[in-house]
Amino acid sequence: MNDAFSQLHPAASFAFFVAVITLTMLYMHPVLLIISLAAAAGYVCILKGARHFGKTLIYLVPFLIFMSVLNALFNHAGVTPLFYLSNGNAVTKEALTFGFYASVMLSAVILWFECFNVVMTSDKLLCLFGRLSPSVSLLLSMALRFVPKFGRKIRSIDAARAQIGQGSAQGGFIRRVKNSMKVLSVTLTWALESSLTAANSMKSRGYGAARRTSFSLYRFTVRDAVTMVLCAFAVGVTAACVVSGGIYARYYPSVIISGFGGIPALGMAAFALLCFLPQLFDAKEALVWRRLRSAI
Amino acid sequence: MAAFEIRDLSFTYPNENKPALDNITMSIPEGRITLICGASGSGKSTLLRRLKTCLADHGKAEGDVLFFGKALDDIGQAEQARRIGFVFQHPDDQIVTDKVFHELAFGPESLGWDQARMRLAVAEMASYFGLDELFEKNVAELSGGQKQLINLASAAVLRPDVLILDEPTSQLDPIAAADFLGTLRKMSEDLGLTVILTEHRLEEALPMADMLAVLDEGRLIAFGEPKKTVMQVKNSAVFESMPAAVQIFAAVDGEGDAPLTVSDARAFIALRARTSVKGEQPSVETCPETAAELKNCWFRYEKNAPDILRGLSLTLHKGEIFALLGGNGSGKSTTAGLLSGRLKPYRGKVKTNGLRVAALPQDPRELFVKDTVLDELKELNPEEASLSHVTELLELEGVLSRHPFDISGGEQQRLALGKVLLTAPDVLLLDEPTKGMDGEFKRRFGELLSRLKAEGKTIFLVSHDIEFCAQCADCCALLFRGEIVCRSAPRKFFSGNFFYTTAAARLSRGMIENAVLTGEVIECLKQ
Structure with missing residues (x-):
């Protein structure tokens, strides 16, 4: 994966994901949802490969169908009955439509979060939180170190105790519970011991001796500023179109969805610009590379 | 100017009568490497920690510590x-x-440096140490x-004037330890950094030190240039940890400066060697009965991971001490894992003939759950007879009422071994048992293994410690890329090897044939 967009400053990437996910969840307009879903799917393909996306589809498509059907079965609002269930309740066109778009929205959000997980690594999140509070960032970083370390130590102690017949998988049920408790107790003692060294090592390197700052691997550049302005602009235009009533979607009691006039088209274009921003970045970069190569 | 000026420093821990540090006066020179050595419990760590206020232990302290002429406090x-700077x-x-x-x-974050300064300091350090590859890695992925x-x-990133290191290589394998000390020496030479170091592995640390201080029960018994100072401590407990070169020199009453390196010692031996052959080692009667056997074993940790063991075959005879040597990642611990039944080969067979196999963990503290040593032992077998047998065998009588975490490292190891022994195993697996032990502890541990052998236990030992294996094993094998490339009795094994052999063999090669232990070289020189 060589994705230009994920190399941006964490603040810019974070702003993008907040904007895109919020707008997707807020405005249930079919066109916006489909734009968002397509962009998210495309970005997942870039980040994790088409193959991975194919695997995601295996659970995403049944989920989409299941959600639409479920909503239609349990929600009977709407004015256009399609048929009646045996208990007399109507299955309506509106409920089916809403269920479908709601599941499109959820799928898009799931895919966006998948991208988020790849792009926003723990380092980037720490860098963001570090700006708010260096102590929170340190705390998170220490947790990220000590929790897996605990897990490894528990397994190692269990293996050691299994050698003297005291492992957590040896003996009857009561014996196993007792042995497991002992493994935990050793782990706790060990944790206290090793945290003494950690505390000394922190003190020795000046922890608490001065006001903390936070180290960051990332630099905020013009590119990041431009990205954030673009995001803000796209959000602004889309929101304006929605607020002015240009983009409008209603599902109950009857389905009314705004058409494609000048204003809605403007809003949709702005939203598409936002959603496809990562692809635009990559495309620009690919073009530059091609030009550079032909120059050689 | 002295980096540290220590004057009449005494220190006593709370609730103890005997001082941990007794009237120490010394002046640690700037820009030099000062090595502090001493047996376990001689007060090395206590002394180092007095050199930084935030690490100093609580207790009664007297005397002064001056840092570049200014009171440390x-x-x-x-x-x-x-x-x-302090490394633990x-x-x-x-x-x-x-x-x-x-x-x-x-460090820079804690001291509130700004971004630009931090970036430079971190970048500089990473470049100097060649850490580019590791820079964004998770620390869990790194080797020791x-x-x-x-x-x-x-x-070092804080650009310290003095670096203090408390046994930094005791948990590392010999190659990593030599690398570490090499880096330290380079730093000291490049930057004129003052280094204060304690070590128990003196073979490599001693030749690079400019000053040597020897502590014994809290007192400073010698301090000065290493090649002169080592001869002043001939009779103290720490002498057993000295390099083979020094021990040989002292034993044959060499005069003048002691040789510290292999090349110096070879020059000395060339002058003194009279006999040139150490007799063949009497071949040890091995019991023909097999205790455990690995037959053509293949192993890997994950389906798509590379093979760790490739067709390994190995026979353990009853009542022998078998030492498996090899570099990192050669599969030594994996082999022990197969023998203990913790791991299963995907091809090949592990036979233990119905014998009980038990492994001692690398960190003995992993077995401790009770408040006293006696309760620890009782946890497994409350029977009086076997308890007293084990306490006597492992010399634990003196510490029975102490807390398992308060006894020394060597005692912890013996206690853990005691717990394993109480489960009555026939075959004992030991993974790096001498890690972090000084010379005296090692000797006593070796003696203990012979006592266990005399009781009929079979012992399988995985180790990096060539000297220890040469001393106490009956059979040594070298593992390389998941296969055994050589297997024989220690004398034959080590005198045949060129690089992978004991210091004594390297010292005497070409001058005394067949000598692999320090004592043997001494014997030949004395004849």
Whole structure:
């Protein structure tokens, strides 16, 4: 994966994901949802490969169908009955439509979060939180170190105790519970011991001796500023179109969805610009590379 | 100017009568490497920790410590943090954050440096230590040696005047340890950095030291240039940990400066050697009965991971001490895992003939759950007879009422071994049992293994410690890329090897044939 967009400053990437996910969840307009879903799917393909996306589809498509059907079965609002269930309740066109778009929205959000997980690594999140509070960032970083370390130590102690017949998988049920408790107790003692060294090592390197700052691997550049302005602009235009009533979607009691006039088209274009921003970045970069190569 | 001026320093721990440090006066020169050695419990660590206020233990202290002419206690915490770097013994415990770069930045962050200054300091350090590859890695992915290097780098990133290291290589394998000490020496030479170091592995550390201080029960018994100082401590307990070259020199009453390196010692031996052959080792009667056997075993940790063992075959005879040697990642611990039944080969067979096999963990503390040593032993077998047998065998009588975490490292190891023995195993598996032990402890541990052997136990030993294996094993084997490339009795094994052999064999090669132990070289020189 060589994705230009994920190399941006964490603040810019974070702003993008907040904007895109919020707008997707807020405005249930079919066109916006489909734009968002397509962009998210495309970005997942870039980040994790088409193959991975194919695997995601295996659970995403049944989920989409299941959600639409479920909503239609349990929600009977709407004015256009399609048929009646045996208990007399109507299955309506509106409920089916809403269920479908709601599941499109959820799928898009799931895919966006998948991208988020790849792009926003723990380092980037720490860098963001570090700006708010260096102590929170340190705390998170220490947790990220000590929790897996605990897990490894528990397994190692269990293996050691299994050698003297005291492992957590040896003996009857009561014996196993007792042995497991002992493994935990050793782990706790060990944790206290090793945290003494950690505390000394922190003190020795000046922890608490001065006001903390936070180290960051990332630099905020013009590119990041431009990205954030673009995001803000796209959000602004889309929101304006929605607020002015240009983009409008209603599902109950009857389905009314705004058409494609000048204003809605403007809003949709702005939203598409936002959603496809990562692809635009990559495309620009690919073009530059091609030009550079032909120059050689 | 002296980096540290220590005057009449005494220190007593709370509730103890005997002082841990007794009237120490010494002056640690600037820009030099000062090595402090002494047997376990001689007060090395206590002394080092008095050199940084925030680490000094609580207790009754007398005397003065001056840092570049100024009383240490009058220097602020932040200034001490910057100017005095400290590296601890356990590589893993002293790392605080999850990523290498964050660990490097920890000191600068704590002292509130701004971004530009931090960036430069961290970049400079990473480039000097060649950490580019590791920079964004998770610390959990690193080896012990790499971790300790990160610890050194994250102490050095604050640009200290003095670096203090408390047994930094005791948890590392010999190759990583030599790398670490090499880096330390380079730093000291490049930057004129003052280094204060305690070590028990003196074979490599002694030749690089400019000054040597020897502690014995809290007293400073010698201090000065290494090649002169070593001869002043001939009769103290720490002498057993000295390099083979020094021990041989002292034993044959050499005069003048002691040789510290292999090449110096060879020159000395060339002058003195009279006999040139050490007789063949009487071949040990091995019991033909097999205790355990690995037959053509293949093993890997994951389906798509590379093979660790490739068709390994190995026979353990009843009542022998078998030592398996080999580099990192050669599959030594994996072999022990197969024998213990913890791991299963995907091809090949493990036969233990119905014998009970038990392994001693590398960290003995993993077995401790009770408040006293006696309760620890009773946890497994409350029977009086076997209890008293084990306490006597392992010399644990003196510490039965102490807390398992308060006894010394060597005693902890014996206690853990006691717990394993109480489960009545026939075959004992020991993974790096001599890690972190000094010379005296090693000798006693070797004696203990012979006693166990006399009781009919079969012992399988995985180790990096060539000297220890040469001393106490009946059979040595070298593992390389998951296969055994050589297997024979220690004398034949080590005198046949060129690089992978004991210091004594390297010292005497070409002059005394067949000598692999320090004592043997001494014997030949004395004849």
